[in-house]
Amino acid sequence: MxxxxxxxxxxxxxxxxxxxxxxxxxxxxxxxxxxxxxxxxxxxxxxxxxxxxxxxxxxxxxxxxxxxxxxxxxxxxxxxxxxxxxxxxxxxxxxxxxxxxxxxxxxxxxxxxxxxxxxxxxxxxxxxxxxxxxxRIRAFLSSRFYKVIDTMSQVKIxxxxxxxxxxxxxxxxxxxxxxxxxxxxxxxxxxxxxxxxxxxxxxxxxxxxxxxxSLSMLFNYAIDGIIDFSDAPLRLATWVGGFSFFLSICGLIFVVLRALIIGGSVAGWPSLVSIILMLGGLQLFCLGILGEYIGKIYLETKQRPxxxxxxxx
Missing domain, CATH: 3.90.550.10 (Spore Coat Polysaccharide Biosynthesis Protein SpsA; Chain A)
Structure with missing residues (x-):
């Protein structure tokens, strides 16, 4: 038997x-x-x-x-x-x-x-x-999760x-x-x-x-699944950082050319603060992604049962 x-x-x-x-x-x-x-x-x-x-x-x-x-x-x-x-x-x-x-x-x-x-x-x-x-919201989020992880992961789930x-x-x-x-x-x-x-x-x-x-537990479970089987979030952080750098170079060229052709202009602090907050948020976003992977590595290196x-x- x-x-x-x-x-x-x-x-x-x-x-x-x-x-x-x-x-x-x-x-x-x-x-x-x-x-x-x-x-x-x-x-x-x-x-x-x-x-x-x-x-x-x-x-x-x-x-x-x-x-x-x-x-x-x-x-x-x-x-x-x-x-x-x-x-x-x-x-x-x-x-x-x-x-x-x-x-x-x-x-x-x-x-x-x-x-x-x-x-x-x-x-x-x-x-x-x-x-x-x-x-409906839980069913929708679940279906979206599978779409995301299937796109990011190297294995078919x-x-x-x-x-x-x-x-x-x-x-x-x-x-x-x-x-x-x-x-x-x-x-x-x-x-x-x-x-x-x-x-x-x-x-x-x-x-x-x-x-x-709970919904929060399912969300954390989804994040764990994506991180465990894909390095796409790290690549996303790289692309976000590279795109932000490209925009900053374009902005710098624009400011220099306008100063040479038209002359200087009065700088507005609201726009400056907005740009700083945007770049700071992007940096924290990328650091958060990196931190998730480092945290996983940290747990693995402990070799706890x-x-x-x-x-x-």
């Missing part, structure tokens, strides 16, 4: 865990009744939850010690660290990454398995066809792609071999390559609870 490891990050998801387990177990029962033999290996990752998430995971593990395992962090390290911990711990022949809130349809798993087993894909990912239950995917053992080993501290999983999945197929589906509302991703495991079973 082949094993499929299911990586499930959890942060304050006490209401969703049992709903998720029951839904996925039902899908695997159908898969095995159809003639295939796959055993799920649940790898829950408790990302420093403050509710009863860990308590429920312990109870579930005691009831199903052969198939349910959990990792609990010493604090909240973020979803990217939880994914990294789950992938590091996964031992299955195939490995799936799923959200516990059931926005990732477990019913897609049979088709994902078939595509890997019969059509020789290394990875089957998912793309949201629509974003039900999400505000599918618009509206979810973390939900099924991967072969070889692909997972390639991902876990990447040592970086700053991680953007969607970019990493694309960077390692391999033959990938995407399934499109209608997004689902959360089974329970509320999202933990991506997560700290307090307990696991």
């Amino acid at each position: 082949r094993t499929i490891s299911l990586i499930v990050p959890c942060y304050n998801e006490e209401e969703s865990i049992m709903l998720f387990y029951d839904a996925v177990t039902k899908v695997f029962t159908g898969i095995n009744h159809a003639g295939e033999r796959y055993q799920p290996q649940y790898q829950f990752v408790n990302d420093g939850s403050s509710d009863k998430t860990l308590e429920i995971l312990k109870q579930l593990q005691e009831q199903h010690p052969e198939t349910v395992h959990y990792i609990s962090f010493s604090r909240n390290f973020g979803k990217e660290s939880a994914l990294a911990a789950g992938l590091d711990a996964a031992t299955g022949d195939l490995v799936a990454v799923m959200d516990v809130d059931l926005q990732d349809l477990p019913e897609l798993l049979p088709e994902m398995i078939r595509l890997i087993e019969e059509e020789d894909y290394d990875c089957v990912g998912t793309i949201q066809k629509a974003r039900r239950g999400q505000s 599918e618009p509206n792609a979810r973390d939900y995917r099924l991967m072969t053992r070889q692909m997972v080993d390639s991902i876990t071999a990447l040592p970086e501290y700053n991680r953007f999983s969607k970019g990493i999945f694309a960077w390692v390559g391999y033959k990938t197929k995407y399934l499109t589906y209608e997004s689902q509302p959360r089974a329970a609870g509320t999202t933990h991703w 991506k997560y700290i495991v307090k307990e696991k079973k």
Whole structure:
């Protein structure tokens, strides 16, 4: 019997865990009744939850010690660290990454398995066809983010792609071999390559609870993704600086020629202050971009672990 490891990050998801387990177990029962033999290996990752998430995971593990395992962090390290911990711990022949809130349809798993087993894909990912239950502004900003990062990045990142995917053992080993501290999983999945197929589906509302991703958190996540997989912002800073220098040379030539041909003119301090503020703002903008990259380098050079495991079973 082949094993499929299911990586499930959890942060304050006490209401969703049992709903998720029951839904996925039902899908695997159908898969095995159809003639295939796959055993799920649940790898829950408790990302420093403050509710009863860990308590429920312990109870579930005691009831199903052969198939349910959990990792609990010493604090909240973020979803990217939880994914990294789950992938590091996964031992299955195939490995799936799923959200516990059931926005990732477990019913897609049979088709994902078939595509890997019969059509020789290394990875089957998912793309949201629509974003039900999400505000228009958040949906718009999300679509714009994918447009921007796809333009800037050297790897192809599918618009509206979810973390939900099924991967072969070889692909997972390639991902876990990447040592970086700053991680953007969607970019990493694309960077390692391999033959990938995407399934499109209608997004689902959360089974329970509320999202933990605020607009500011999503914005910071987008910035991290762009910086991690593109040096285009640095090039933008170079072009902005070069264009400002070109304009200053043109302005200097204009002032000198006007003084020689027409004569001197009374200088106005408002325009001078405006120019100084503009150039100062451009300099700070470019320094900010450079600072983001230096900050990433600083974190990498510390070589701190991506997560700290307090307990696991």
